[in-house]
Amino acid sequence: MPSKSIPNIVVGRLPIYLRALQRMAQEGRRVTSSQEIGERLGISAAQIRKDLSQFGEFGKQGTGYNIEYLSDQLQTILKVDRVWDVAVIGAGDIGSALARYNGLSDRGFRVRMVFDSDPEKVGNQLGEFTIRDAGGLVEELRAAKIKIVIISVPAAAAQVVADECVKAGVSAILNYAPISLNVPPEVRVQHIDPVTHLQHMTYYL
Amino acid sequence: MPSKSIPNIVVGRLPIYLRALQRMAQEGRRVTSSQEIGERLGISAAQIRKDLSQFGEFGKQGTGYNIEYLSDQLQTILKVDRVWDVAVIGAGDIGSALARYNGLSDRGFRVRMVFDSDPEKVGNQLGEFTIRDAGGLVEELRAAKIKIVIISVPAAAAQVVADECVKAGVSAILNYAPISLNVPPEVRVQHIDPVTHLQHMTYYL
Numbered sequence: 451m452p453s454k455s456i457p458n459i460v461v462g463r464l465p466i467y468l469r470a471l472q473r474m475a476q477e478g479r480r481v482t483s484s485q486e487i488g489e490r491l492g493i494s495a496a497q498i499r500k501d502l503s504q505f506g507e508f509g510k511q512g513t514g515y516n517i518e519y520l521s522d523q524l525q526t527i528l529k530v531d532r533v534w535d536v537a538v539i540g541a542g543d544i545g546s547a548l549a550r551y552n553g554l555s556d557r558g559f560r561v562r563m564v565f566d567s568d569p570e571k572v573g574n575q576l577g578e579f580t581i582r583d584a585g586g587l588v589e590e591l592r593a594a595k596i597k598i599v600i601i602s603v604p605a606a607a608a609q610v611v612a613d614e615c616v617k618a619g620v621s622a623i624l625n626y627a628p629i630s631l632n633v634p635p636e637v638r639v640q641h642i643d644p645v646t647h648l649q650h651m652t653y654y655l
Numbered sequence: 656m657p658s659k660s661i662p663n664i665v666v667g668r669l670p671i672y673l674r675a676l677q678r679m680a681q682e683g684r685r686v687t688s689s690q691e692i693g694e695r696l697g698i699s700a701a702q703i704r705k706d707l708s709q710f711g712e713f714g715k716q717g718t719g720y721n722i723e724y725l726s727d728q729l730q731t732i733l734k735v736d737r738v739w740d741v742a743v744i745g746a747g748d749i750g751s752a753l754a755r756y757n758g759l760s761d762r763g764f765r766v767r768m769v770f771d772s773d774p775e776k777v778g779n780q781l782g783e784f785t786i787r788d789a790g791g792l793v794e795e796l797r798a799a800k801i802k803i804v805i806i807s808v809p810a811a812a813a814q815v816v817a818d819e820c821v822k823a824g825v826s827a828i829l830n831y832a833p834i835s836l837n838v839p840p841e842v843r844v845q846h847i848d849p850v851t852h853l854q855h856m857t858y859y860l
Contacts, residue, residue, distance in 0.1 A: 461858050465851035470835060473810075491835045492844075529857040536853075543755060547748030548849065553833055557850045558857065597860060598853065605678075622856035624849060628758055630675060630696045638859055639697075640852040644753065644829060645762045646670035647845040648741070648803065651827035652734040652763065653666050654843055655802060 460501050466491060467498065468524040472557075474517050483514040530558025537596045539611055540603035541566040541574075541581050544626050548600055550577045562594060567607070587611070591618035598622045605629040612639075665706050671696060672703065673729040677762075679722050688719040735763025742801045744816055745808035746771040746779075746786050749831050753805055755782045767799060772812070792816070796823035803827045810834040817844075 470490050474482055484495040484502075491498075502508055502520075505527055509515040525531040536559050538545050548554075549564045564576055567584040574581050582590060591599070599615050601608055601623055608627035615623060622638045625631050631639050675695050679687055689700040689707075696703075707713050707725075710732055714720040730736040741764050743750050753759075754769045769781055772789040779786050787795060796804070804820050806813055806828055813832035820828060827843045830836050836844050 462851075462855050464858070465848075465854035466835065468854070469833060469848070469851065473834060490837070492837070527858065528854045529860060530854050534853075534857060543748075543752030547752050550748060551849075554850060554853075557854070559850065559853055598856070600849070621860055622853070624852050624856070628674060629678060630671065632695070632697070638856040640856060642847055642849060642852060643670075643674070644756075644805070644847060645759060645764065646667075646674065647829050647847060648739075648759075648764055648827070649670035649673070649733045649735050649762070650667045651803070651829070651843040651845060652739060653669070653732065655734060655826055 456504050460504060463493070463501055464505075464524055464528055466493075467502070468521060468528065468530075469557075471515075471517050471521045471524070475521060479517055481514050482517055484509075487515075525558070528558075532558070534559050534598050535562040535594065535596055536560065537563045537565065537591060537594075537599045539565045539584065539587065539599055539601050539615070540607075540626075541568075541571050541576055542602060542604075545600070545602035546576055548602065549579055559598070562596065563590065565590075567603075584611070587614050588618045591615065591620060596620060598624070600624045600626065601631075602626040661709050665709060668698070668706055669710075669729055669733055671698075672707070673726060673733065673735075674762075676720075676722050676726045676729070680726060684722055686719050687722055687725075689714075692720075730763070733763075737763070739764050739803050740767040740799065740801055741765065742767060742796060742799075742804045743769045744771075744789065744792065744804055744806050744820070745812075745831075746773075746776050746781055747807060747809075750805070750807035751781055753807065754784055764803070767801065768795065770795075772808075789816070792819050793823045796820065796825060801825060803829070805829045805831065806836075807831040 470487055484498040488495040488498050508520050538549050538561055541564050549561050564579040565582045565584040565587055571581050572583045599620050601611055603611050605627045608629050612631045616633055616637055625641050628643045633639055675692055689703040693700040693703050713725050743754050743766055746769050754766050769784040770787045770789040770792055776786050777788045804825050806816055808816050810832045813834050817836045821838055821842055830846050833848045838844055
């Protein structure tokens with residue numbers, strides 16, 4: 451995989467393409483085109499063709515893309531042709547919502563454990579999970595070989611939690627705390643903060 | 656404001672800069688530098704200087720940025736020097752979490768109303784809100800002059816809800832449903848889907 455040469459922003463669009471293709475498959479569709487994907491996503495057909503061409507030849511001129519084939523290929527490229535175990539750290543509103551969310555499992559991820567540091571919450575049941583004591587975070591993540599975590603703790607606690615995850619060998623963090631995390635360069639972080647998205651839009655209002 | 660000429664991706668970084676500055680202010684800091692902001696965010700100092708220079712002169716060579724002044728300027732540029740009313744549509748786990756979230760109000764947004772279409776939920780209390788019937792969505796959004804909504808309904812319902820919001824005069828949609836929405840070009844949409852973020856990271860694992 452020539453991952454070195456492919457811009458991060460292109461990689462970031464692949465999950466969007468995959469999601470659109472999987473939705474088309476659910477609708478019973480078999481074939482699509484860069485034009486149609488583009489219309490659904492508000493991205494130009496030329497951009498989609500250019501992005502996909504960086505990873506291989508997925509369609510024939512004039513006949514379009516086979517939806518199932520292209521989905522499979524994108525899943526392989528994104529490494530979600532397998533299921534990744536995920537730990538959720540922080541069983542507040544967002545953490546609880548994620549632990550109960552059933553939209554992860556068919557897209558490559560499965561929540562395996564949920565942690566919180568609040569003694570009132572530790573030991574409680576959250577859907578199928580018993581909330582674990584965040585005091586044992588490093589050991590438990592390491593023992594379960596968890597590589598991906600979702601951090602949904604308050605901003606003031608997030609960096610400490612991230613440091614522990616790194617110590618435990620985690621290599622990807624999805625951070626819901628409204629703070630930028632500092633991690634070593636080999637660890638990936640993505641941030642989800644609704645306010646930054648809202649502020650991005652108000653600029654244009 | 657020369658908004659036409661400024662790339663969307665640059666605008667998208669301003670909320671991140673603002674968040675970092677506000678955090679520094681909370682820490683009691685008064686002055687910072689592009690180097691320091693860059694270290695916190697994992698962005699180069701040169702990139703930050705280049706981004707900010709598109710909007711004006713905010714610091715002096717050698718003395719750095721006054722944190723409060725730069726925060727104020729960014730708030731003005733992003734139009735969050737005021738408070739925007741927001742409606743949350745869909746009172747499931749995510750919608751409920753957002754309605755209860757107290758991290759919006761000091762960053763430019765205030766949830767004003769919460770809607771759901773489930774008769775079992777309509778009329779129930781959710782924090783300070785009485786859940787409204789989504790059947791009256793268009794009229795109520797219009798009457799309250801709501802310009803910004805958060806859609807947190809299932810994927811299958813999201814496009815219909817978005818169409819109604821557009822009809823009601825909404826100009827910015829933050830969409831948590833895992834589907835790309837089609838809206839007229841004058842309406843802004845941002846998507847939050849944890850799985851696309853996770854898949855972006857697994858590519859590199």
